[in-house]
Amino acid sequence: MGTTSLSGPSGSAGLRHPPVEETRECELLAAGLLNGDERCFAAIYRRWGPLVHTLASRTLGDAREAEDVTQQVFLAAWRGRGGFRPERGPLGAWLVGITRRKTVDALAARSRRGELATAAAQSPARRSAHDVAASPESALDRVLIADELSRLPGPQREVLCLAFYEDLTQAQIAERTGIPLGTVKSHARRGLHRLRRRISEGGESGG
């Protein structure tokens, strides 16, 4: 596959990780977490920090609260690592689950504060910053899907992007790209189902 020809002196030869390899790395990271390995934990933060942070910021609509929640999620994951059960699901899904709970807590704390200070006291500017919190579920969907879309195998992602963002039919995609229609359809089906699984499971499909 042509994209790997970008490998450079920095040792990034394995630019395209097949899902199985990604799953394996996630397993290693999970094992490291269970062993209390701080280096693994730092790697886990690099891998899932952006997702956790963006889930929180898109749900809460407030940068400071999102940073607080991100911190709480990772501290909870570290301190509660004994409660992570790899057999029940992948590490990413576990972290997303913690993020959901911490976000709900933050929203509840906010509404408690809101009860104390009357609604009238809230400035219009602050309220508009909270617009995205109006539909936290769809915000969660979008962030999870954006993350999963970037992890789809290239051909699946390309077919879906042409369908969704260029409004091409599958026949038009086949014509435009020269890929047989049957292959286009199977890429679309696999890709869309993987996206669907990601939001229905709320976490990681690939590990």
Place this chain on the structure above:
Amino acid sequence: MAEHLDPEEMVELALERVSPHAADPRLGHIARCQSCRAEWAELRRAAQAVRDITAADLPSLPPEHVWDSIARQLGPCSPPPGARRPPPVRRWSTGARGRLAAVCLTAAFFLGGAVIWWGPWDQPAAVRPQQRTQLAPFGAQRALGTVELEQRAGGERNLLVRVRGLPATAGYFEVWLMDRTAGRMIALGVLGPSGSATLPLPRGVDLAVYALVDVSAQPYNGNPAHSGRSLVRGPLSLGIPSPADRAPIP
């Protein structure tokens, strides 16, 4: 009960934005079949989420102080997650982030990724010393471009950038490497009058982190930051693992 809807038909319905109230014969079955209805609802939810993604939904790194604060509470010897720090970079000028939060950015972001795959699919892995990537138009722009990575002996790398359909400008066009959050970037140089340039890459720049190439229109205002006016953008490669994927694992 009639046979369930074919999985491909189901996906087609979700892709084509068929309204639940449309007079589509496929919907007749869905109306009668609970399991097909449930599946269709989930596929539509996923499809809607894809269509609604904005730049702000793309996972972006929390500020560094968040990890610093976590690390302080873990113990004294936590390594920073950014141990492989990228070279010094510039950030967006004020306000540019806001302007980026448009659906079209996401479309361009992903479509940029789309184009690189055409061609080499399922073909024998021919030796290609240079990888050409298409740069997709950004937002309402009409420019199109390509970028090639040239590997030279001794590890030197150049980017060959060509852009067609550039708008008239009183300023100049600058080429950037940027990370996937469009939050960190490195200015590489300017396009020549013909819309092309060969620009050396800084030695050691991690293309897995700085995975996107962007061309912006810059005014002559002396401000070295990105103007926020991107004309084309595309990834240098696809499927790059995030930095954590390459973290040392004992």
